[in-house]
Amino acid sequence: MSEAEEFLKVARAARDAATVLAPMPRAPKDAALRAVADALEAATDEIVAANAADVDRARENGTSEAMIDRLRLDAGRIATIAAAVRQVADLPDPVGEVVRGGTLPNGLELRQVRVPLGVIGIIYEGRPNVTVDAAALCLKSGNGVLLRGSSSAYSSNTALVRVMQQALAATEVPADAVQLVPGRTRESVKHLMRARGLVDVLIPRGGASLINSVVEESTVPVIETGVGNCHVYVDADADVDTALKILVNAKAQRPSVCNAAETLLVHSAIADEFVPKALTALKDAGVTVHGDERVRAYGADVVAATEEDFTTEYLSLDIAAAVVDSLDDAVAHIRTYGSAHTDAIVTRSQQAARRFVATVDSAAVAVNASTRFTDGGEFGFGAEIGISTQKLHARGPMGLPELTSTKWIYTGEGHIRG
Amino acid sequence: MSEAEEFLKVARAARDAATVLAPMPRAPKDAALRAVADALEAATDEIVAANAADVDRARENGTSEAMIDRLRLDAGRIATIAAAVRQVADLPDPVGEVVRGGTLPNGLELRQVRVPLGVIGIIYEGRPNVTVDAAALCLKSGNGVLLRGSSSAYSSNTALVRVMQQALAATEVPADAVQLVPGRTRESVKHLMRARGLVDVLIPRGGASLINSVVEESTVPVIETGVGNCHVYVDADADVDTALKILVNAKAQRPSVCNAAETLLVHSAIADEFVPKALTALKDAGVTVHGDERVRAYGADVVAATEEDFTTEYLSLDIAAAVVDSLDDAVAHIRTYGSAHTDAIVTRSQQAARRFVATVDSAAVAVNASTRFTDGGEFGFGAEIGISTQKLHARGPMGLPELTSTKWIYTGEGHIRG
CATH class of the missing domain: 3.40.605.10 (Aldehyde Dehydrogenase; Chain A, domain 1)
Structure with a gap:
């Protein structure tokens, strides 16, 4: 036969x-x-x-x-x-x-x-x-x-x-x-x-x-299912300690899975305060940062990011990073380079959270939480056959x-x- | 351009x-x-x-x-x-x-x-x-x-x-x-x-x-969407008047639409009583019957059905018809030739209705009702973009x-x- x-x-x-x-x-x-x-x-x-x-x-x-x-x-x-x-x-x-x-x-x-x-x-x-x-x-x-x-x-x-x-x-x-x-x-x-x-x-x-x-x-x-180029966006109004905690968890707690973060976006208004602390925290977690020019200005260890870095699902202790001038720029970046799996915003602003949730077109949107929670077990399903990144059916x-x-x-x- | x-x-x-x-x-x-x-x-x-x-x-x-x-x-x-x-x-x-x-x-x-x-x-x-x-x-x-x-x-x-x-x-x-x-x-x-x-x-x-x-x-x-080779199955336990009423409505009330009936299946135990009456009622409604040999035994007007008749969505005043020996044979016929749109059973038996509903794998299953009710308007949706005959999403x-x-x-x- x-x-x-x-x-x-x-x-x-x-x-x-x-x-x-x-x-x-x-x-x-x-x-x-x-x-x-x-x-x-x-x-x-x-x-x-x-x-x-x-x-x-x-x-x-x-x-x-x-x-x-x-x-x-x-x-x-x-x-x-x-x-x-x-x-x-x-x-x-x-x-x-x-x-x-x-x-x-x-x-x-x-x-x-x-x-x-x-x-x-x-x-x-x-x-x-x-x-x-x-x-x-x-x-x-x-x-x-x-x-x-x-x-x-x-x-x-x-x-x-x-x-x-x-x-x-x-x-x-x-x-x-x-x-x-x-x-x-x-x-x-x-x-x-x-x-x-x-x-x-x-x-x-x-x-x-x-x-x-x-x-x-x-x-x-x-x-x-399952391709996750997940973003953490740190808004101008973010609590810095919360943002650091979420960033490190989303990237490094289990880097090989699809709901791990692969790109960090930081609002320019908070970049001076946040980016240096983020680079230190990521370095301590063993993460290599691939940054755009504005991120590289904050640290000598930052590798120059190519456009490809922003589309890559590393599944490793690497992260792409960029500074953006507005929440809408962050959303535009996510729409351009993301995989519509899970994207997170860290912010204390109700208005910013509302706009991010409304305009990011992904399977899951996290507000002040790690991207790692997009999971059938965490959601209480008891079991999971995969994570759909398409819009039809599931x-x-x-x-x-x-x-x-x-x-x-x-x-x-x-x-x-x- | x-x-x-x-x-x-x-x-x-x-x-x-x-x-x-x-x-x-x-x-x-x-x-x-x-x-x-x-x-x-x-x-x-x-x-x-x-x-x-x-x-x-x-x-x-x-x-x-x-x-x-x-x-x-x-x-x-x-x-x-x-x-x-x-x-x-x-x-x-x-x-x-x-x-x-x-x-x-x-x-x-x-x-x-x-x-x-x-x-x-x-x-x-x-x-x-x-x-x-x-x-x-x-x-x-x-x-x-x-x-x-x-x-x-x-x-x-x-x-x-x-x-x-x-x-x-x-x-x-x-x-x-x-x-x-x-x-x-x-x-x-x-x-x-x-x-x-x-x-x-x-x-x-x-x-x-x-x-x-x-x-x-x-x-x-x-x-x-929308391809409807819908069946009316008249069970051994059917009320004959109810079955006639549903059959004529499903076929002839508006033959050009996808939820109109295209095939009649009759249990052999009720065929002697039902088929002659059905042929008369269909003829009165202007319907041409394309029957298998067992149906043709009941009427001189019945056209010989080919296998193709049983797969055809006529959308006209034509209907294919066959006699089957059991409910399971009816279901097998529907699985083989149907389009998984809407299939109806006419029966007084709770057990037969339950088995038909459980084993017919179609978007809609009607019990003692015309197939013509599979419709967004009838279901109370207020509007309808089409009728999906697939299993994913809708x-x-x-x-x-x-x-x-x-x-x-x-x-x-x-x-x-x-």
Whole structure:
């Protein structure tokens, strides 16, 4: 069987399974998730052995130890993955929720009810825990899932999916609802991107180049996630200590994530006081500052920023910095260079906060708070499949309800239109 | 200037205008809509003259009188169009609505608020009233709009957009927020479909071939609308009189619209009683029945149905018909041949209704009611931009809230993550 035929086989199997899964109530889905969690722990040795093959191959290929650490699974990590699945089982089921409803003037009873999307394709890099996390969230929300992880984790992902399918086979949830996209070539991703009609939505999780290539090539609708060029704007009216605390937290508390800050903008009226203190605080936190000319005037350590610095998601202890002459200039900068993920203002001015919130067109806007709070866990969602930076369907952290569509149901007693 | 350059000019102008329009509260938007309504009535002569050019050209091209009637504008129709704009002004503004919100355990105040999508592209056929309707709905929801109507209505649409822009120029809403896509060639549609980054969403309104070509070719996210291959399923437990009433209404009350029924499915247990009566009732309503072999056994007038009949959106006084052996077979037929718009069951059985509702995967499911109720007006939306048959973002009739996205806003007092 060719890779294309193999893909069609698993995609159709996922679609058929999703049809069975969609109307299923919460109890059997939760029971299936708990069975998956138990099975993953019971299969620890098998999973670790499969993972070892990926780790060995990565090492042969000269992969950095940091990347190998992301790839590695051990008993402790598998227990953590299983615990996360049990947490998803504990979350409320979004399916069946009545979103709107009422009785129309003619007596028709109308309800808009959450239903699963159908089959969700997830394309992701790095950590094999995503394989299980994403499968659990899709199953809980009644969806079939086609998983396409990094080829570097193919053995691990194959083992994880096999264990999940075996566990599901003993439950009411069809085992075929969880599928690994066969093959580790670039071509296998393309099958997924062109499976319009079989796959209802694709969610790419990873860096900008992965996401852009999926957006460009996919005929399946895509939800863009996770590229975060987040800004901290320090307004003329900012409390300096608050601004320093937020800046350092947003940049340095966990620089590798999408809600970390990548650019600092400072109002010129406060620059003399704030920028020198900011440069010291950032230096103490190990951060390299890439500044425009006006920022460089305040410190010898500041690297000259190019235009590219302002568009870059560093994901490292680097930050771009510029001085702006007004709040509106800051907003214009964010619109030009940002990724519409999360942008923060630090200010004591109610008017400035109001204008910034109204005019920054991003998934999240933070006022006197670190950008790091844009997160499904922090927002109380209990779980997160990614952070959407697009405007259609879902925007910002996506929890279980964002993995559903809706259906209108109306009930009459022979109602006809006049 | 080339057509491509002209397109970029108007698209950028719409984008800049949308930035100004997005944070605008309700009052100035409503005032602008009322000014547009007044201006359209005041410019009746100018609009009718422009329309006459389209009508003359259509007649030269041998267009049918029915199509010419759809194209024609007169003082009465312009008054109706203006009244519809005033109705949109009377509707609540979705922008600013707090969808979810609360205070997080750490004291952060979190709100999810409706915001405009940005710039919406509308591609449509036929009636020039859509030009004004769509513009009014987009403006009310804070969006810029790029209108691409039928080339046969180009003179009419040019006049309508000119009058709207002139009216807006005297209001707080930027006149550039409403734009006609320049040019009447197929190429001009392509500019719109490839304007990712300038246009946030495309809504094609029209027949299946228009919608499919937009879905295939567009890099801008698309909301599919309006193709309706709607089914009426008459269950074993149906009340026959109720079923006849619903069938005739769904098929014949207004056959040219997307929520009209195109296929009748009858449970074999009730076929002997129901099908002969249905054939008579449909014949009396002037409907031609295209039946499978089992339906043809009941009537000499029944045309033999091909597989294509079951996929066809007739939009005429024709209906496909088949006998099925179970509710599940009916659902399978609907999944195979339907367009996931609206499907109805007629039954007295609570269990059958429940199963049909749970397993039919369509935007709307009707129980003992005509499919014709799937409509923004009937649902109480006050206005409708189209009926989405896709699962992402919006499903079923789309009113003003469906023309918005959301933004998360969180406010703290120096909150940082630990």
